[in-house]
Structure formats: C-alpha cells, structure tokens
Amino acid sequence: MVLAVLIALIAIALVLPFFVGTYGIKFTTRVMVIAILVVSLDFLIGVTGLVSFGHAMFLGLGAYTLYFISPKSEAVSALIAIPATIVAAAICAAAIGAIAVLARGFYFIMVTLAFGQMLFSLFHDTDVAGGSDGAYINVVPQFHIGDWLALDFGNRLNLYYFCLAALIASYLFLLWLTRSPVGRVLQGICHNEARVSALGFNTYNYKLLSFVVAGALGGLAGGLFASIDGYVTPDLFGWRESGLAIMMVVLGGTGTLYGPILGAVLFAILEELLRSPAMVGATIADHWLMALGFVLIGLVLVAPRGIAGLLERDRGGKPAAEPVEAKAPPARQPQPGKELATEELSRRFGGLVAVNGVTVGFQRNRVHGIIGPNGAGKTTLINLLSGVLPPTAGSIRLDGEEIAGQRDFLIARRGLGRSYQRTNILLPFTVGENCRLAAQARHPHPWRVSDAAYRQNEEAAVVNALQAAGLTARRHVRAAHLSHGEQRQLEIAMLIASGARLLILDEPLAGMGPEETARVVALLRDLAVDHTVILIEHDMDAIFAAADTLSVLVEGKLIAHGTPDEIRRDLAVRAAYLGQYGDSEKVPG
Amino acid sequence: MTVTSRGVSRRRLLQLAGAGAAVSALPLARPAIAQAKPVKVGVLLPYTGTYAPLGEAITRAMELYVKQKGGSLAGRQITFVKLDDESAPPKGPELTTKLVQGEKVDILTGTVHSGVALAMSKIAREEGIPTIIPNAGANDLTRTLCARNIFRTSFANGQVGLATGTAMAEAGIKRVVTCTWKYAAGVEFVEGFADNFKKAGGQVLKNIEVPFPNVEFQSALAEIASIKPDAVYAFYAGGGAVKFVKDYAAARLGASIPLWGPGFLTDGIESAVGKEGDGVKTVLHYADDVDNAENKAFRKAFQDAYKAAPDVYAVQGWDAMQLLEIGLTAAGGDAAKRDALNAAMSKASFNSPRGPFRLSAANNPVQNFYLRELKDGKNQLIRTTATAFSDPGTGCKLSA
Amino acid sequence: MELVLIQILNGLQYGLLIFLAASGLTLVFGILGIINLSHGSFYMLGAYLSLTLTSWFGDIFLALAAGIPIAFAFGAAIEWLFIRHLYNRDHLQQVLLTFGLILVFNELQRILWGTQPHSVPIPAYLSASIQLSDTLSYPVYRLAVGAICILLALAMMLVIQKTRIGQMIRAGESNREMVEALGIDTRILFRFVFAAGVALAAAAGIVAAPIESVYPGIGERVLIISFVVVVIGGIGSIKGALVGALLIGLADAFGKVFLPQLASVVVYALMAAVLVTRPAGLFGRA
Amino acid sequence: MNAAATAEDTAAPVLQADAVNAYYGQSHILRNVSIRVMPHEAVSLMGRNGMGKTTLLRTLMGLLRPRSGAIRLRGADMTGERASAVARAGIAFVPEDRGVFPNLTVEENLTFAARPGRDARADWTLERVYGLFPRLAERRSNWGNQLSGGEQKMLAIGRALMTNPEIILLDEATEGLAPKVRDEIWATLRLITEAGIASIVVDKNLDDLFELAHRHMVIVKGEIVFDGPTAALRADEALIHRHLGV
16 A cells, blocks of 8 residues: 555656646655655654754755855756765764754753754854845756766756655665664664663664764755755744654654655645635635644644554554464573672662662572562662662672673673563564564664674574564564563563573563463573573562572562572561561651 | 724735636646736735735735726736745745746736845746846845846835935934844845945944844843944834834933934834834835825825725835836737836836836836934824935946 | 843843743643643733733733633633643644644734734833933833733742642642542643643733734744743743743843844753753753 | 441442453453442452552542443442542542652642542541541641651541542552551551441551451452452461462
C-alpha cells in the first residue's frame, strides 16, 4: 500500500512537468524542497525522538550559505554549492546540537526554538546579509562539464528534476540510515533511552549525530530553496517556518519518513485549495487561515497518527499467535561469567541511607538472589552496581576492577547487563530486532552504518540469545505483542545478546503465571552455565529453587548471606518476613 | 486618515473580483481559456497580519478607481486577481510566481512589506511583467534594482527621510536623536534623514535602534531623556507607532523635546493615539487637506463608497491605477505591448490627490512633500516643504 | 546612574506583565501537561476585550472586572471543545492542535474587530506622570499596571494558598490520581485550571492594552516570551515564573541599553544558559 | 462488635466484586476475582508482592478499569465509574506510598477533600481525627513532606476518614514503619472498625491482621486462593508457608 503510494507519487512527479505550466513546476519544486526539510526533521522527531522547534534554522543556514558563496554576477558551481550548504549546516548543527542535546523533552523543544530565534535575530537585526529585507542571489548555481552546461538551477526543469532526485536521495539515505545499525540505536533511543544506555551505548553521541544529519539535510533544503527564486530572507530561520515543518511531520505521521513527505504535499495542496475562492467559495477563501486551523484541529482529533496512520491501519502486524512451547535449547559450552564484589557500599538520599555499608561477593557462574522487604534498598543496590546511581561511599569491583561511580553505559561495556523492575524493552521492535540492537552494543560507536564486519558474530549472538531465552520461535513477532512473561524473557535475551557476562535482573518473575514462572526459573538455572546471575525476586518458591546463594537486605543493610538452606534457618530473616518486629527501625522519610 | 471605530466593527468581507473568482487557483492541470480576455491585474497585498489595513486601503482605492471608469481602463475590462501575501517574505516568490505564471496576469501590483516586494520585484524583472508598487519603500527597488518595467507610486524610504531632514533643519533644529526599529526600512529612513540633516549643519547625537517588532520603548525614552536633544526623529508604523507616540507623550518628553518623523509615524493611527498624539510633526508626500481638485474629488468618492476616509495608502493605490490607465491607453489597451506600456508609464505625468505626480528616471515618484502636525486626531497641513522632490535613485542605470 | 534606576523600573514593570501571562501558561503546563501554543491568543483576547469593554463601560477597571469572567468562560469552553482531548496525547499533537487554534483565533479577531490598530484610553485619574528627571516623566498608569499585576499575583497566590480550590490545584500538581481517589473530579478541576490560565493571560492583555495599543498579532510576542519565562523558571512553578519573568524583564531592559546590537538575542541566550546549567529550569523538579 | 458483625452477616454486602478481570497493558493481573465485604467488617488481603493486591484495590477504587466483571457498592453498580465518583459514593483509599500531598499542610491535606457522610451525626471531623491522631494535631501546619513515614500514614488514614466513607481500602498498612508506630496504626484501625467503617487491609504481618480482621483473603498470581475466617487460615499451614511465609 505504502510502496504503491510512493511509486505513484514518484511517477506523477516525473511526468508532472509535461502537464502543468511553469507555475506548477515551480510550485512542485518548492513542495519537494520543503519535503526534504520535513523528512529530515522526521528523522529527528520520529526516528530519534528529539522534537526540534528550530529546524528551519538549517533551512536558513543552507540558504544563506548559498548566498555567501555566490559571486555577485556569476554562478557558483553546483558541485561546490550543494556540498557547501550541507557542510555549513552540519557544522552549525554540531555546534548547536552539542548544547541542545543536553536538554530533554520539552526543554529540548525550547532550546532549539531559542537557537532558531537567535539566528533569526542575527540575520534580521544585523547587516551580515542584507538585514531584514533579505538578499538576492543574482545567479543561481550551475554545473559545467567543459563548455557544456550540464545543470542550471536557473532552468526550471533542471532544478525540478534535481530537487526530485535530491528528495528521493534524501529519503532513501535516511531510510537506509534508519535501518542501519546506527538507525537501530536511534530508534531505540526514541522508544527507550534508558534501556539503550544500559546496553552500553553513549546516547549523547547518537543524538548529536542524528541532529547533525538532520541539520545537514535541512541545509541542503535551504540551498535548494534559495535556488528556486534566488532570494533569501531571515524569516527562513523563524519559528513559524519551524512550526510549519512540525505540522507537516505530524500531519503525515511521525517516524515513518515517507509520511511527512505526504504531509508536506497535503499541506501545500490544502493551502492552495483553501485560498482559492473558485474551489471552496468566497467565504472560506477569505478566511482560509481559519479553515486551515479547523482542518488541522480536525486531523489531530480524527487521525492522531497522521496520513501514514490511515495508510497502514494494521501496522505492526497481527497479534501474536498462542505462545509456542520452546524446545529445550541445545546445551551450550560453559564459559566463565564475571565476578562482582562490593565493599562497604553506601548510598544516601538526603537523610535516608538507602544502602548502608553492604559488603558482599557474588561468585562467577552462580545464581545469586537478593531478597528483602519493600523499601529495603534492593533496587537502589542494583542501581549502584549498574551505574545508574553513583554510590555515596564504598567500592564495587567487577572481576577485580573498580567500577564504582562510572557511567552506566561504560559499566555495561564491561559486560554487566541489567533488566528493570518494569519490563524495559523496545516495544515497537520485533524480538529479533531487540536482540540485534543488544548484540550491536558490543561495538557501540555511532559511525557504524553497516553491519558487514560484525554480521556473523552478532547474528550468532542473537541466535544464541534467542535460544537461551527460549524465544527462537518468536523472532519475528513485535515485542509489544508478546505475553508479559515472554517480554521478561526477551529482556533477558537482550542482555545475553549484548555479550554481558554478569546479569542483574530486577524481579524477573513479577506478574508471571505459574507456568511462565517455572519456565523462567529453568532459564535462570541454565544461564549460569555461561553467566553470573544476580536477581531480586519476591516469589520465594521460585527464588529458593533458582538461587545458589541468597543475600537478605533489610533497611539498607545486609543481614544475611548464604545458601538457601542457611537463609531459611536464619532467625533475623524470619523476623523480617513473619510479622515479628526486627531490631532496626526505618528512618522516617 | 482612517476612521477607526472602537469596539466590534461590522464584519467586512473583502470584495472579490467578479470574473477573477472564476479562475482556478490550483496549480495543477489548468485548461487554457482563449477568449477575448479582460486585462488581468494581479494584486499581491497583505490581507492578514499587521499590514492588513494597508492592503485593504490600497485595494479599495484601486477598485474604486476602476469602478469609476465603468470597470474598464483604456476600453479594456479590468479584472483583479488578489492574493494575500501575509507579509511573509519566504512566500513572496511563490505567490508572485503564482500570479504571473499560474494566473497569467498582465499587470502586477503590490505590495506593502519591503521584503516581499524585493522578492516580487526579482521575479517581475525576470518575467518583464509591468509592475506597479503601491507602497513598499525599500530604496533598492528604485535604486540599484530599478528596472524598466517596475514603477512605484508611493515613495522610497530614503526619499521621505531626506525630505524630513531638510524640513527639520529648516525648522531650526540642530541636535537630534533618531529612534527606529532595527530593520531595513528603519535604517533607510534614518540614513536618508541623516544625509540631508547633516548637510544642513545638523548633528545626530545617537541612533537608538529597537529590535523589530519589539514595542517596549521605555528604555529608549529614558536614553532620550538623558541625552536631551533638540528633537527626536522617529520612524515606527502601525501598532508600534501608536505605542511609541503614546509612550512619548506619557513620559512628558513632548514638551521639551518635540517629536518628528516621517508621516508613517502618525498616519492611520490618528484616532488610536488620540490627544496624546497632539503636536507630533511629520513630513509626507500627502496630507488629508492638500488643496487641489483631485484630492477633494478623491476624498469624497472614497468616503461615499466605503464610509471611511482615505489615507495615504489609498492615494498610492489610486495613483497606481491612474498610472496603469495612462500606460494601457498608450498601448491601445493591449497589455501584451509591454514596451509601449512601460514607456508611457515612465513618462506619465498627472494630477494626483497628493499634487503633481511624475516619475523619475528610476521610476520613483517625483512629488511634493508636506509638513503636517497632528492635532485633534488629524494630520493638519502646515506647509509644503518641498516641491517636485525626487529620490536620487543612486545606482540606477536607467536613463530618462 | 539615573538611567540604571529607570531601567530597573522598566524591567520590573515589563517583567510583572509577562509574569501574569506566563503564570497561566505554567499552570496549564504544570498541572494539565499541555503545551498550549494558543496561550498568546488569550492575551490577544484580553487586549481586544479591553478595547470593547472599555468603550462600553468607559473605564479600564470595569473592563477588567467584566473581562476576567468572560475570558474564564471562554477558556472553559475551549477546554471542553478541544483541550480535553489532548490530555493523553503526546506533545506533538498538542502543538499541532493549539497551532490550529491560533489560526482560528487570529481570523476570528479579524472578523470581529478588523485589522486597524486601536488604542484603549487610560482613565483620567491615572493619566498623570511622575517627574523622574528634568526631562523624563514616568507614567502613573505604568506604575498602576505594575501594581495591578502585583495585586493579581497576590490574589492568585492567595487563591492557591488559602482556598479549597487552590488546595486541589496544588494537590493535582503532585498527585493527580490521589486527588481523583479523594472524590474530586479532575475533569472539572482541569477545566477550571485551564480556564484560570486563560483568564490570567486575558487579564494581562486587558491591563496592558492601554500601554501596548491593540493590534492583530499582539499575542505572538507574548507567547514566545512566556514560554521562555516558563522554561527559565521551571515548568509548573509559579515562583519560577515570577523570578523568570523579572529576570527576562531586567535582561531585556538592560540588554537594550548596553548591548543594543544583541538585544533580542540576550533573552534567548539567558534561557540557553539557564538550561545548560539547570536542565529543568531554576525551580523545576527534574 | 463481634455481635454486630454477625448480625450484619445476613445483610447485603457493602462492597462486592464479581468475576473481575483486570489488565495492565498486555499483562493479565486480576483473574476472575470475586469478593464481598459486609458492613462494619474488616477483611485482610494477603499475598506476596506482585500478586495483584494493589491492583485489586485500585480496581475497586475505580483507578483501573476492569476489562470484565462488576463492582457494586451497597448494590449500586460502580463498574467503570471514575474514581472520583467511586470516592463520593463512599470508598476511600490509602495507598501504599500514602499519597500525602507534599505541598499541602497537614490540615489542608485533611480538609480539602472533606465530605459529609450518609449519617451526618456520626461524621468524622477535624477534631475527631486529631483526637485519633494527636500527633497530627501537633503538626497541623507542617507541610506534607515534612512528616515521618508513620505520620504520613496517619495523615492518609485521617484524610480518608474525613471523606466519611463506607469502606476504606488500606494498602500496606504498616510497611516500613517503626514498631511503635505500627502498634499505633493497628490500634487505630481497630478503633475505626469499631466505629463501623468496613475495610480491606493489606499487610504482611499475619499476627496483627489476625487480631484486626476476622476474614482473610489470599491472592496468588491474580487469583483469590483463600477466603475464610481466621481459624481456617491458621489451620492451613501449608498455604501460609507456600504463599505467605519464607
């Protein structure tokens, strides 16, 4: 369906110049240029999850770059002009992004708005380039091969087909990038930044990369935009243009790349239509902005996922079939897991000591359970171990190396993987894609656009992880359609795929039915063949069955550590669970 | 002068050109209509946003003129094709293209915003279509960017500034602070002013520039008060002008430091500023009470037709049609004879409500300038400060 | 030195005015979680209400008294018609819908009031000016606007601190679900909060009309500056909005005098600086 | 009080849930849960973490919409009603995290949602609540976030009483509190039960629950596996060991 629409669009675009007049050609050229801007914005908004309210600044930067490099009375070579607009915008995007990407959510929206407005003011209020009235580019770029004028942006048809090609190229480039290893991480960040970070990716670098790529293409759009009429104006930087670009993205459907292109087309047609008295009547045409307003409002209320949402009603496939009973995985080769030890580890929150002087060692290739009443500090402890929180005091050694206080993604790269109390996977991805992303964490640099070098290794890791987690049969099912238990299994599979040799699992059995519980307990036992496993769990039957050692945490202190039998006999532990008051009091908080 | 009614005004629909409405505005697949066609006049003006009142006044006057001539000029029926430019420069080229290539208009008119006008004029030059600018004052339009087919019936920013500089020097003012928005038009108004004012021995103590469209003027007023010049020369327009004039009055600066400016400081906002505008002196190429027959007839006709008084923008629109009529007549009603049309228009000379009107070599009006003082809600004519005053047209390579 | 004092006065007065507009925005944002791009339109609504009501009643304060309830009712209607559908939607859709509202409101304004700039008379008893230096006077009405803003701000604080509805609003800010579980219909609470936000923006527009003059598009500048204030202060924090607004007011006033070339950049640079050092604003909860 | 409860046994239940199924997203949390609570009756709800206790309370409160089944309060159908309507009809909720509003004072926390009950003569007033928790009276002008955990729990209970409910749902009544404070809370809960307010109490301290409530429910993986009097539960050591103990 989508492919058909896109092919039809391209076909129409190819032959359109033969049927419409010069105005139609120019109009369509402009729509295509805006579409480049919009599709690059979607890469930022829909793919990476960064909502920029200043994307038009790259339109302006590209346009003014062309202005600055164009000699007064002759054409600049397109061979120079096009790369120049892209590079200039990319450099600015890197500088601005380095600051902007620090902010999150709404604050990111506002920072990008602020940068856009600053650039607008700079070009509007100063004389660097013609001031508020804008400036002319007298001769737009050309490209000569010898004496032959191969490409002339001043020629409408030349420019038309060049812009069409640029749009298709931009779309395909972004599509390719989105589907490349880098894109996989960016989409991961969009859906669940914490998870991606915990897998060992430095999300800041990835977000910055996305900002630069989008900015560079925005610059391309700007250069082409300035070529249409040879006129640049500071208003190109302004928040209205940025706002309109967002409108088109949302109108078309975020995160689909092609949707925003349709959004740009629809928006242009709507605008033309609503202001034509012959088409809609004098009253509406006279108040066309109001009509446009109502159309936008209506679309938000009726089609929240944009045009793309209408085109692919059943996006994401059918709900999963009944769970398939996984066959027993083939036995894997034993491998050493990692060893973890803490010494006097503590963490305070204001007056509350959530973790209080915990000294404990977790031997390799064992399953270690941590139990304790709610509020005992279990989750805080594993947040310390995995680097989500820095400890207030104490040390953590992973295979003898000190890791206390390191950032989470750095610790993750040392082979420590963790799951979360709430299932923390990428719901829109398939099971296989989730694991693929995790496997990629073994080589987490952001300039990895091709899997080629690592494909074999990582594919093997994915297959192994799916097998170990009993999810081989579910590889192509979207994570959102898995049962709760399977989602928890998937999270474990991701950790395995990421190459972690020490797994920290926060309540992996919570919310599971009895059969699922049994299945995951077996999985945990099996994992110890080539991993060290640390888990928090409340299901006592399960944890006593699964664990080799148990650590009991109460009020932030480790009150017991030993085999399940030793713990079962421990009086202090009984007190913590069976209604007799313990000796310690909880610090009021 | 425009009478503005307080409160909820009657809903006013823009009058749509009858036959022009039949033209499809969709860019795609337009069948060519080959009939005995009326002359199509493309009108690119703001109908929404800050400049909407100006667009409206110009449109009204143009339509009134054609209506008075029975709907045709030089024997050819006139059809207007109107487009709202929203005063948005990024849209300028697109909308101009739409008129010229999409609607295939014969003549182009517009617009108010200089940025849009510059975008428009670029395409107009490339297309060679006869173009009449009824307001936008960017100097370049009739200086470096002048063209045979581009005419202006309003003014060049610098021209008004120059005239005001002379008038202020003649009034015995020596030390001045200028005050404007930091944007192209503001700069041009101030530069023109400073040129002539300094030539006459005056001294500009400081240029205060406020970011456009910021209307927080208290800081500027505080600075003016601390500098204590003989007078202030200020250029603002629309809502900003209302606010500046009122703030100036509220700061009680008017008594010791008279406020001067180009006419746009007070035109169209007379009733909005009320008594607080009393005493503001401005120089412009028009005043309501210019004493000539054309002005009286024009004012009466406009008042009768629209129940509102015309302003300088209406005059500029009116003259755009006078100019067009002269051109069309010379071309025998055939708008396709662009050379004849252009030649006749550039040599045109007629009586405008503002006084005698002709065009300079750069196709910018050569016209009288008037000193006016705002009093009782009216810009009252004090005297004519310059007759047949021309913009230098620096950089224009056209010869007369 | 004199210039500095005057600029402080100017900065404070301007800051108080934008505080009034921004407080409504931060309230709606903090409690309802709605990014309301149409907030500036409500400021514009206030300005035009001021125009019409002052011409009916002859006095700006009567216009204020009548305008606030009108704006409140209008806000409640808008919430019921449009905004309530957005509570569970993402920010992008909120942005799109409220952008649509701006277009509608701008056109409504054009139909109802036309495109000419207007001015609203200052009441005779406040039209005096106070002599500040031998040439400069400071208009009493501007001081009055400052005073009105302080009064409205105090009234707002009083409502929020002392009344039941204020308690509900504060409660809703920290734990919406618990409020609901205590028997308070948060749908109605939210409608009230949105309407109050609209009324605050309109109140700012009403009192500002005599010094601003009334013209189309008057709300857009206010919208952007209000967002800047909200971000600097921290989303949802009234205290933050006050501090942010005064900071912006002063930065703007001094920027114009000491950095005239970069005056309009100063405000945004201030915001960027705040966000880099305190990513959730000065008083925001990260 | 025993006698009263017995006398009411034949009366209609104050709160009743029939075959309720509830989900969080894809996860099926409550499976065919049916419960009934009689007027004036305190019932305990036990089970390990993650078994669905909180979800059941939230579903009864109207904070989570059941996918199927029915919830009735004094015979009136409350299924799918908003929590505010449920609260006004007479159910109060004391969540595990207490839900004290940090930016309201103690007194504001108590009064802002206060509501008269069906029997206005016996209404809970500020004085009565302060009588029950003298500590709250001392701290009446403190902010909610300046209280200790125990004080917060008291405040949450007091706030629930101020809405004069028919039944109170108490999640983790004493978890994380100091022993002395726990005793205080249990004593208060007994007073409240004597005052005729029904309750469902979630806690992990079996002994205290046995002392307060005469009927107990055990929930495992979203299903009620036991519903019966104290003696029956005490007798079933296997059940206690399997689902409640270590």
